[in-house]
Every structure is written in C-alpha cells, then in structure tokens.
Amino acid sequence: MISKNQLKLIHSLELKKQRKKTGLFLVQGEKNVSELFNSDFEVVNLFATPEYINKNSALLSQKQLVSLTIESTAEELQKAGTLKTNNTVIAIVKSKASELPDIKNNQLVLVLDQVGDPGNLGTIIRVADWYGIEHIICSTDCADLYNPKVIAATMGSFARVKVSHTDLYSYLSAQDKPIYGAFLEGENIHKSKLVDNAFIVMGSESHGISEQVGQLITDKITIPNFGQAESLNVAMATGIILDNFKR
Known part of the structure; x- marks a missing residue:
C-alpha cells in the first residue's frame, strides 16, 4: 500500500x-x-x-x-x-548531476537550443538513441530531462543517452569541431557535405536557434520542403537531419 x-x-x-x-x-x-x-x-x-x-x-x-x-x-x-x-x-x-561529456573523435553530438516542450525533448532523446547519438547538450532554458513527460516520451532511451544542460554559447565557443545548425535559409541538406565529427544544433519551433548561438554556427543547413507546410515539428526535423548525417 x-x-x-x-x-x-x-x-x-x-x-x-x-x-x-x-x-x-x-x-x-x-x-x-x-x-x-x-x-x-x-x-x-x-x-x-x-x-x-x-x-x-x-x-x-x-x-x-x-x-x-x-x-x-x-x-x-x-x-x-x-x-x-x-x-x-x-x-x-x-537523478544525476548534469555533467558535460568528454567528446570522442568521429562522434556526432546533438545540441538543443530553447526546446521547451517536454514531449519534444523526450521524443528527440528517443530519436537520438535510435541513431546512436550518445550525448545531447541542452541550453539552460530547455525542458528538464527529469520532467515525467520527458521520461515517458523517451520510452526508455533516457537510460542510454546522456543529457546535459549548460550555457550553449560558452560551451560551443570552446569547441573546435564543425557546428551545423538548422535554419530555414540554410543549405539544402541533401546537397551539403556532412561529416561524422560535429555538433548539430536544433532550435525550438517557435524561436529557432538563438541569435547568440547562431553566431557560432559554421554550417547552416535546411530540410527542403516539397509541399505547403510552413514548418516541421522539431523532433521530426531532428530525425530527418540525423538520418542524413548517418547515411
């Protein structure tokens, strides 16, 4: 009882x-x-x-x-x-302390900027797990990893994918890998040169990537659209982008 x-x-x-x-x-x-x-x-x-x-x-x-x-x-x-x-x-x-990971060579790291919806964060963690992404770095204003809605949406992937929250500008400024960012005006990802040793930054559906973090992006990419929808759910967009990197 x-x-x-x-x-x-x-x-x-x-x-x-x-x-x-x-x-x-x-x-x-x-x-x-x-x-x-x-x-x-x-x-x-x-x-x-x-x-x-x-x-x-x-x-x-x-x-x-x-x-x-x-x-x-x-x-x-x-x-x-x-x-x-x-x-x-x-x-x-x-819960565990939000420790920043040691990044290996030839490793993709997912970075989330201002993704505040718990369901989206949980689904992104699940998608990352599917594509073998070991680390996700979140901005401090992202949804809390330990929110029950986040944990539920991961369908168990929270146990394998390490998630950290930190100041993204400070963190990314100290990195020497390529930093890809999803933008509407970016280069068609189908035609972009993609590497397997990089950071991939995804912003929220409503705000996108913040201006400050946007200054650090080395390669702007976009998913080409073939219909009339104005935008994609950030979790769906993350899956499409990771699929292109892994291919």
Whole structure:
C-alpha cells in the first residue's frame, strides 16, 4: 500500500523545484522501468502490483530491489502516477548531476537550443538513441530531462543517452569541431557535405536557434520542403537531419 507521505512525494515530483530539492524523479510504466534496470540509475523505491512483482521476482532479487518494493493496487498506482495508462509500476529514482561529456573523435553530438516542450525533448532523446547519438547538450532554458513527460516520451532511451544542460554559447565557443545548425535559409541538406565529427544544433519551433548561438554556427543547413507546410515539428526535423548525417 502507498502511504500518504509516499503519495505526497510522488505527486511533488511532478514539479521541477521539488525534483531539484529532493534529487529524485519518477519513472513510470513497465517499458521505462525495464530500461531503468539496465542502467546505472539508483532506484529509491518501487511501487508495483502483485502481478508485476510475481512476474519479475527473479529480476527484483537480482537487482536487490525486493526490500525497496512496495506492493500497490492498480488503482493506487493510477492515482499516484502522471500517466493515464500507468497501473503497473512506478519507480522513484535518484537523478544525476548534469555533467558535460568528454567528446570522442568521429562522434556526432546533438545540441538543443530553447526546446521547451517536454514531449519534444523526450521524443528527440528517443530519436537520438535510435541513431546512436550518445550525448545531447541542452541550453539552460530547455525542458528538464527529469520532467515525467520527458521520461515517458523517451520510452526508455533516457537510460542510454546522456543529457546535459549548460550555457550553449560558452560551451560551443570552446569547441573546435564543425557546428551545423538548422535554419530555414540554410543549405539544402541533401546537397551539403556532412561529416561524422560535429555538433548539430536544433532550435525550438517557435524561436529557432538563438541569435547568440547562431553566431557560432559554421554550417547552416535546411530540410527542403516539397509541399505547403510552413514548418516541421522539431523532433521530426531532428530525425530527418540525423538520418542524413548517418547515411
């Protein structure tokens, strides 16, 4: 059974200030929790139905989570979680410090500027995982990685793709790799010379890449359109651009 204090904690983690204060975040649903078990994130508590616990008893024992697992009803989980369809398992997990990565040679790094929509950020993390991108560098005004909507949209990819938040201008100014940026007036990506050792900057749908970060772009690229749509969703555009780089 989920106690009142535990329920209060779970609900509080919907708020960024509480996630920052406690250093905790939520992972919900069987798919995301299963990916969590294969990562180095530390689980604080697991709330799960008897059916889930029985089905995964060997795994919970192997991961030393039996003592941290609290049996709960589907109704309790439904009320506790933020997902409409979550009635099986919820994990409270320790967040990690936002450390900037060491970049290897011949590595594409995705950079997100002002991407504030949690669903878009989560989907971009999932897309990055599909294309083997290990690191995403976000501006400080991007959505919070540990927002429940972000974690849900990654479908488990949050456990593999490392995401950092920092001042992009300072960070990119210190780099010596090519910096590609998505602009409406950029060069047709189908005709551009693309390298596998670079940064790829994507801006928000409403604001694009900020003027300050735009000053650092070495190669402006665009996705050519063949119809009448004014723009692409930033997550969709990211997938198309990564596909061109990987081809």
